[in-house]
Amino acid sequence: MTTPLDSSEARTGNGTGYALEGTMLEICSCGSPCPCFIGEDPHGGECFGVIAFHLEHGRIGDVDVSGRTVVNIAHIPGNALSGGWRSVLVVDDGAADVQYEALVNAFSGQLGGGLADLAGLVGELVDVRRAAVRHAVDNADGRFEVEGIVEAHLQPIQSSPDGTTATLYDSAFTTVKGAPAYLGKSRHYRVTLPDADMNWSFEGRNTIQTAWRMEHAG
Numbered sequence: 001m002t003t004p005l006d007s008s009e010a011r012t013g014n015g016t017g018y019a020l021e022g023t024m025l026e027i028c029s030c031g032s033p034c035p036c037f038i039g040e041d042p043h044g045g046e047c048f049g050v051i052a053f054h055l056e057h058g059r060i061g062d063v064d065v066s067g068r069t070v071v072n073i074a075h076i077p078g079n080a081l082s083g084g085w086r087s088v089l090v091v092d093d094g095a096a097d098v099q100y101e102a103l104v105n106a107f108s109g110q111l112g113g114g115l116a117d118l119a120g121l122v123g124e125l126v127d128v129r130r131a132a133v134r135h136a137v138d139n140a141d142g143r144f145e146v147e148g149i150v151e152a153h154l155q156p157i158q159s160s161p162d163g164t165t166a167t168l169y170d171s172a173f174t175t176v177k178g179a180p181a182y183l184g185k186s187r188h189y190r191v192t193l194p195d196a197d198m199n200w201s202f203e204g205r206n207t208i209q210t211a212w213r214m215e216h217a218g
């Protein structure tokens with residue numbers, strides 16, 4: 001767990017900077033652990049994934065976005081770091097209009113920094129929309145839902161008889177040095193998004209959850 005941003009870190013002032021932290025949850029079609037997470041090619045040559053950024057604390061410019069969730073639903077046609085993703089971006093419908101605008105600007109790469117690098121992996125942004133999000137996942141254990149779009153029931157991989165969850169450290173997508181990425185599998189994982197030609201369903205595949213932090217001065 002990362003520590004909350006203090007007021008000096010969170011205050012970006014010019015409206016184009018951001019300071020965000022919380023968790024990143026990845027659910028996908030790869031076996032566990034997901035090779036994409038360490039920069040290798042996905043199982044089967046392509047990945048059908050959901051990446052959810054739940055912001056425990058955050059500010060974009062002068063807009064407080066704490067408590068909000070942003071979800072990237074993506075078909076990744078090869079190595080994740082090679083780009084070419086086909087994505088739909090979803091902001092949870094609890095976001096006020098000013099929060100929604102700030103989050104879309106940041107996560108679509110318009111404000112620069114690390115989020116622009118992430119957005120640069122997307123070859124086609126098919127749609128941006130709002131939906132109700134239920135994020136009840138802790139250390140790769142629990143349920144994640146985007147109303148009418150994503151359903152996932154997740155369970156951790158226990159690496160020892162005492163029930164310790166298996167972890168991965170310092171991977172290609174690590175943004176908090178030394179933070180564990182908790183490994184799990186989906187009991188059930190389904191995406192239903194026919195208007196974007198995104199429909200898939202898997203069981204027993206990868207899920208990873210880790211602390212996440214991103215800052216950019218603007």
